[in-house]
Amino acid sequence: MKSLAAALLALAVALPAASQTPPGATPDNDPYIWLEDVDGARAMQWVEGQNAKSAARLEKDPRFETFLAEARGIFTAKDRIPTPRFRAGGIDNLWQDDAHPHGLWRHTSVESYRTASPAWTTILDVDALAKAEGKRWFYKGAVCLKPAETTCLVRLSNGGGDAVELREFDTRSRAFTAGGFRFAEGKQYVEWLDPQTLIVGREWAPGELTESGYPMVLKTVSRTGETKEVFRSQKSDVWAQPVVLRGEGGRTDGVIVQRGLTFYESEYSLLTDRGLVRIPLPAKAQQQDYVDGQVIFTLQEAWGGFQPGALIAYELAALKAGTAKPQLIFAPGPRQAIQQVAATDGQLVVALLEDVKGAVDVWDYAGGRWTSKRLPLPKDANVTLVDTSPKDDRLFVNVESFLEPNSLWLADGAAGTAAQVKALPARFAAKTHLVEQFWATSSDGTKIPYFVVRPKAAKLDGSIPTLMYGYGGFEVAKPPIYMPEAGKLWMERGGAYVIANIRGGGEFGPAWHQSVLREKRQLAFDDFAAVARDLFARKITSARRLGIYGRSNGGVLTTVSMTQHPELWNAVVVESPLIDMLRYHKLSAGASWVGEYGNPDVAEDRAFIARYSGYQNLKPGVRYPEAYITTNTRDDRVHPGHARKFAARLEEMGVPYLYYEQTFGGHANDADPELNARRWARHYVYLAQKLMD
Template sequence: MDHGMNFPGGGNDPFLWLEDIHGEPATAWVDQENRLTDQAFRGAAYEADVATALTILNAQDKIPFVGRVGDHLYNLWQDESHKRGLWRRTTLDSYRTDQPDWDVLIDLDALGAAEARPWAFGGAVLSPDRTRALVRLSPDGSDAAETREFDLGIRRFVEGGFLIPESKGQASWQDADTLLVSAAIGAANITRAGYGRTVRRWRRGDPLETAETIFSVEEQDVAAWFYVQHRPGHQYVSFTRMIDFTRTETFIERRGQARMRLDLPEEISLSIYARRLLVQPKRDWAVDGAIIPAGALAAFDLAQFIDGSRAFDIVFAPTPTRALQQWVETRHGVVLDILDQVRSRVALARPEGGTWVETPMAGLADNAAISIAPLGGEDDPDLGTDIILTTMAFDRPPTLSLWTGAGAPAVLKQAPHRFDAKGIEVRQQHATAQDGTQIPYFLVGRDLGSTTPRPTLLSGYGGFEIAVTPAYPSLAGKLWLERGHLLAVANIRGGGEFGARWHQAARRATKHVSHDDFASVARHLAETGVTTPARLAARGGSNGGLLVGNMLTRYPELFGAIWCEVPLLDMARYTRLLAGQSWIAEYGDPDDLAEWAFIRDFSPYHLVREDRSYPPTLITTNRTDDRVHPGHARKMVARLKQAGAPVRLRETVAGGHSGAVDSATIAATTALGFSFLRHTIAAERTG
């Protein structure tokens, strides 16, 4: 019995009323469900886990991660005394010391108390002369934010300065008295996905509503974005028409020249640091009789490209196991962050004798995840010299290192262990998918050779070409691995672990492939004796929430519990809820009946049946999430309860989509999840 939920659009949806985010009937229902969840999972063990998690999250010896602009390194610091954080800065020389001298710019907790609003820091953009900043302040961590002009010298917001009301979008400086703004304010400036549709040039003293529109996109597009580069000798403004999450059109306006569209494929990543145009196509690109393979990185001379030349060099060539994740152009060459069998490799690529040669960066960890980012250099006409690297692994906490162009990177900061990693092993295993493809996954824990099945938590994502790489599980390590249980992390199709083709194998009509891959990993864990279905849980959030929602409804026999976080679940209405319109390229359009025919097959809300048994399920969401609507979680819980399934809901009211607005929220949500696992797959067995 389907209760009439066979059709897109929600016309026959009996739980449509739960989409009213702040409506009294809906919130009263949520409050009651929250009480039931608390009664089920909160207790002495839960409270102890919250305290343990808070100790880790608020530790004074954690790494203060930084970004450099001009002479300063900027950081947002949160701890027990500064729950929303301190926005502060220091110098590189001071940062190298054990106790850097921090200059506090904004105390977010004090600001929130003074204005009676729980502000969260949403980032800042500094003016070209570094005297002012555009500071984004988000209410409770939502994507929409208010933007205010801040004076860095006197550490105050500028009275009568630039002020952009709460909205999704971006703003940046064209000069000291002129901003470029893409803000979802006013019907003419909002796409259906809820982002800015126009870019406006706003001059100081003028009302924002009178600002000149200088670029616009279609209402059905995702957004109009832009980037302002102030690098001496290489100044330009680029404009991006974001058609969907995979397709873009890019326009460039160099100083003294007319704006022009770059003749590029729609599915690409690109960068322009100075003289080179670096392009990574997502599909094979035919250029003047040659082919730039999907996932390769090609270098063009920007000026010559604009003049019509299509001469290029291949900086990086992918292989079936090697994929380029990111790159940074420096004075020394292009630094490449490569995944090889889901392990990070960092190399410096430089032109030598008419070809580009990769030189591995020395002194880096093996079997780890390494991310790279430029550290300053935006004012240097010849490009910057410094790269900051963040390295971590399942059994090793993060290390922050600085590379200046020669030799091995120098360690700047290293976090201490947050759990006892003695005896922890990491193995990369492979499951065979339904079509024979080998799907890698990591297995983490002690005594992996044991023949005794143990509670295992399997997580994954499988979407938007996002690679899931080894990460240090500080909380899961303490609350799960230390207790002798296991973690498994699946690298399923739909992600970016092996480049664009890995992603394209699980999009739209083939989206179900990522879910089938995950089920193959679950089977492999049971077949190899690592665990049993009764002792295996699936965990995923956002697109990963859709993933584990499909485990619940399509493969319930493979799992003993489902932990589903901030999920998409109603794929008939996802395009009508908040930012959902922007994800059609990934999932398809449910209002197109031909596409709804395949979407329905991976829409968990529509797959619940009353004649089927389901494992215990915990679904979490956030009332302030303005990206994935909390109605997905609410309605799924109601539907499962109607079908007699064992399900609990936890809806918080702060934190936005990430739920990371403060340590207390993270600790409480995480501890609840592990309490749920203790009551299900990790419950003590007797008899």
């Protein structure tokens, strides 16, 4: 699927000064630095007080219980599509509902999965495990030994964060292996080399992590406990990760070491008996998969005659011999972008965007040539890969759009066929709305696409309550998706929804992303404001009825939009956010994102970051919209101190705001279905108060 670096996005992407403090505040003159103490008594007392005030406002609203019931019905529905994962010749799924909020890891056959009522076998009851051990365990996947895939390393998160404990598990006996491999909690990578040996990246000794908080030392670990260091990165790097290349029958054909120099720049080397052998690549390249003896990469910059965004292959045998030359597989056009790459047993699968709509191509390698065919899937929809089979050429694909619920398709890459196997029932009345795609003109003349989902019958007089979403970072595209909670709680009540495909995302490939990196970031914020003004010009909505929402990197967007253009919106939802951009690199995984934003410790970078950083640019006397700021105590990716300090700064200035911090669940905020339902109920009560009342 996506590269390991991209998987850490999900990407889906901290410092208040007193009123008189200028941009460039340091911890020494930041009166709210104490709010960065995640579990500190003073900080948690502040959180409890804020939560109580916000709950009184939002959860006492007459609409809250209705919104909560509707959201709970969505997130705990029994007729959801169970997300499939190929394993051991069958299908795995993690199932969460009101009776199992932490989840059941379960298994069935492919044939049974295709029926309306699959016969599931529970492998691990995560709720029972959490209760027995007195922990808030959440299942974060398993790394299983091929080809049988019955001996696995289970990833368990205590609270839903990125840090996990690893334990060996036997799926046949459905029990943890006595005396098996086990690693204490931490951010760590692990792959099987053979039944007796692992390659692991973790904090082996105190401090053996990069400045970003990720592993920097890779070791092989045997069942006897013997360890051998095979790679050591630098503290200033982002991470060191192992990639095991699986050949026929699950054998280990080779091991690649990725040294992450920055979030976007890496060195790739083969681990051989002679030591590390560098793979000739530009710094901005991502390893994607391995199939038919070919190691697959995407290029994020022009190199060797290849354009940015190109998909290329190296023959592994030639790499080992030092004679390899890259071969072009596919070069996206100007309105295309590669979103996902994955291998089946003998095919390479590529999910694309074309004008921000999805398609899937399957590539075959034979006779030294790559040839492709397009899978017969619905058009004008978002199409994403769910999983690919390592034992044959089958793959699952998800298809969705704003008004059409998710459907799951089982395709055969070799045959070029695809058939729908499951479909989500409609969660809201979609016939009242229509979807339009428009283009706004940004400050430098660039055309910015955006989607509008609005009521058909509403007058275009600027009165439609509208929620606008944006992200604009890390080359993460935001195509149309089916959002049942937005449909039920917002659109059914007459609201409109907008996705602004601003620069920084991956809608049109690497160039769309790289055009707003570092000192050019202001253009992404300009794009967002341009979409708002275009909505006003089309009389779809007005500043009185427009609200914005962003999370993670989107928190940079929403807080900058709030401080630079308070006149454009009447509601601002800031979730799991980055905000203090002069200190972000000191908090949690922030140092890994210097390639995106710049380094505040470098004077030139600090100057351009300080010009937009939402935390430092709040100004006394400005009439800001009342924001709703929310985060999670157990978010170990984006530090909760960002959200806390922004709220404290607003409080100091006498600016109205709401703040709520969930105490577990991690960065995604969706580990527990009940808490997720309450989260969205609060969101939409706030938005209804601000934009519909």
